[in-house]
Amino acid sequence: MPELPEVETTLRGIAPHIEGHKIQKVIVRDSRLRWPVPSGLDKKLHGHSITSASRRAKYLLLATDAGTVILHLGMSGSLRVVPVKTPAEKHDHVDFIFDNGLCLRLRDPRRFGSVHFVSGNPLEHKLLNKLGPEPLSKEFSGELLFTRSRNRKIAVKTFIMNNQVVVGVGNIYASEALFAAGIDPRREAGSISKARYLRLAKAIKKVIAAAIKAGGTTLKDFTQSDGKPGYFSQKLKVYGREGSPCVNCGKAIQQITLGQRASYFCSRCQR
DNA sequence: AATCGCGCCTGACGGC
DNA sequence: TGCCGTCAGGCGCGAT
Numbered sequence: 001m002p003e004l005p006e007v008e009t010t011l012r013g014i015a016p017h018i019e020g021h022k023i024q025k026v027i028v029r030d031s032r033l034r035w036p037v038p039s040g041l042d043k044k045l046h047g048h049s050i051t052s053a054s055r056r057a058k059y060l061l062l063a064t065d066a067g068t069v070i071l072h073l074g075m076s077g078s079l080r081v082v083p084v085k086t087p088a089e090k091h092d093h094v095d096f097i098f099d100n101g102l103c104l105r106l107r108d109p110r111r112f113g114s115v116h117f118v119s120g121n122p123l124e125h126k127l128l129n130k131l132g133p134e135p136l137s138k139e140f141s142g143e144l145l146f147t148r149s150r151n152r153k154i155a156v157k158t159f160i161m162n163n164q165v166v167v168g169v170g171n172i173y174a175s176e177a178l179f180a181a182g183i184d185p186r187r188e189a190g191s192i193s194k195a196r197y198l199r200l201a202k203a204i205k206k207v208i209a210a211a212i213k214a215g216g217t218t219l220k221d222f223t224q225s226d227g228k229p230g231y232f233s234q235k236l237k238v239y240g241r242e243g244s245p246c247v248n249c250g251k252a253i254q255q256i257t258l259g260q261r262a263s264y265f266c267s268r269c270q271r
Numbered sequence: 272a273a274t275c276g277c278g279c280c281t282g283a284c285g286g287c
Numbered sequence: 288t289g290c291c292g293t294c295a296g297g298c299g300c301g302a303t
Contacts, residue, residue, distance in 0.1 A: 002297090034299085058297080075296050076281080091281090110280045127299080154274065163298075171296070183285065256299060260276070261296075 002073040004135070004168030004208060007058045009215030010079050014042065015053040016055050017081040017102050018062070022049045027095040029088065034074060034114040035092060043068070045096070057131050057167035062096075067119040069096075070127070074112025077245070078107050122130055132166045139202060142198030149189040149197070156261040157185035160204065169204060171213065172239045175264045177203040179238045184270045185263050199204050239265040 002010070023045045031037035038044075048064035056060065060079070062069040074177035084103045088095065096104040106115070118125050122195050133139035148165055149156075157178060160169050171178070174199070178185045183196060192200075207268060242255035246266040254265050 032299090044297085072297085074298085076279095099287090108280095110284070112280065152273075161297095259274095 002058065002075075002077065003170035003172055003211070004058060005173075005266045006213045007055060007073060007168075010073070011053060011060055013140065014081055014104060014225035017049045017100070018049075018096070018098060018104055019053055020049060021098040021100050021208065022047065023064070023096055024099050025095075025097040027097065028093070029095075030093040030111075033093065033111050034072075035116070037115045038117045040179055041094075041115075041117060045125065045258075052258045056128055057134070058267075059161060067117055070114075070116040070118065070122055070123040071106065071127060072114045072127075074108060074110065074114065076110040077108035077113035080107070096187070106144070107241060115250040130164055132162075133162050135166050135168050135204050140201065140205070141187065142201035146192075146199055148192040149192065150166065152189040153226050154189055154198075155185060155258050156183060156187045156189045157263055159189035161259070161261075168203070168208065171206070171261050171263075173207050174234060174238045179265060179270060180207060181269055184267070185258060191228050206235050238266065240264065 024047075026042040026045050028037050028041060030243070031039070031170070044066060045064060045082045048066045050062055050064055052063045053060065058072060060071040060073075062071070073079070080095060081102050082105055083102050084097055086103065086105075086188070088105070091109040092105055092107045093111070094106040106113070116125065116127070122128060133144070140166075145160070145165070149159055157174050159172050160164060160177070161171070175185065177200060181195045181196065181200040183192065183200060238253050241264060243252050245251065246253055246269055249266065251266055251268045253264055253266055256265075
């Protein structure tokens with residue numbers, strides 16, 4: 001379940017191996033991802049070098065002078081850099097083979113991920129052009145949350161998970177940030193004060209930055225078979241801890257469903 | 272415009 | 288041991 005920190009960790013792991021390198025071949029073993037992998041990728045990309053690898057929200061952007069590959073890891077996707085002769089395993093759907101003997105390999109058991117190719121500006125792509133600010137950018141602030149939430153009746157947790165409000169706040173970190181800010185996830189977004197949104201924005205930045213830092217600790221092994229970023233090892237204070245004592249007050253953490261998604265909180269510490 | 276609920280998909284897990 | 292039902296979960300999309 002890649003959240004933004006895992007995608008960022010992936011980016012930092014793969015970028016040094018692929019930037020500036022020429023694509024020799026693209027192999028699509030299974031094009032049935034969330035949307036069909038575009039046909040003719042090999043023809044479009046053959047002979048072109050990656051000019052930059054970057055990220056927008058949870059989308060990875062691999063730019064060439066012929067166009068940009070947009071990748072999303074969905075629920076279960078992972079990207080690894082492996083020696084080109086490494087045998088593909090089950091669920092290894094797409095390979096980008098480079099002239100440095102390495103292969104960028106997309107694995108995605110549940111196939112919720114996707115691969116796109118655009119010849120123009122990738123940020124104008126339909127999936128990207130309505131996205132809100134990056135959580136770690138200065139454009140994302142408590143002011144923005146407050147302004148955008150006026151007259152909104154949805155639960156605040158659902159609100160901050162809306163990609164048009166702010167990107168990259170997934171289910172885990174939404175719960176964690178609301179706990180850190182002391183806000184009940186069920187509260188109506190439009191009823192929360194500016195002061196509390198200032199706290200919440202800071203909490204979102206803090207929890208995501210900490211998770212990226214934790215993920216970074218495994219980067220040195222990124223080309224090895226174990227491509228799992230280590231952000232799960234960071235201590236989650238509420239997520240997945242139903243029934244366990246709150247780290248602040250000891251009361252049992254509760255699990256509820258909001259917007260068809262598991263949500264965890266402390267009813268004493270979060271109001 | 273805002274909100275709600277669906278469905279894609281497979282591995283993990285619980286029950287028998 | 289094996290089979291089956293259930294669930295999770297990002298997120299776009301159609302319906303309301």
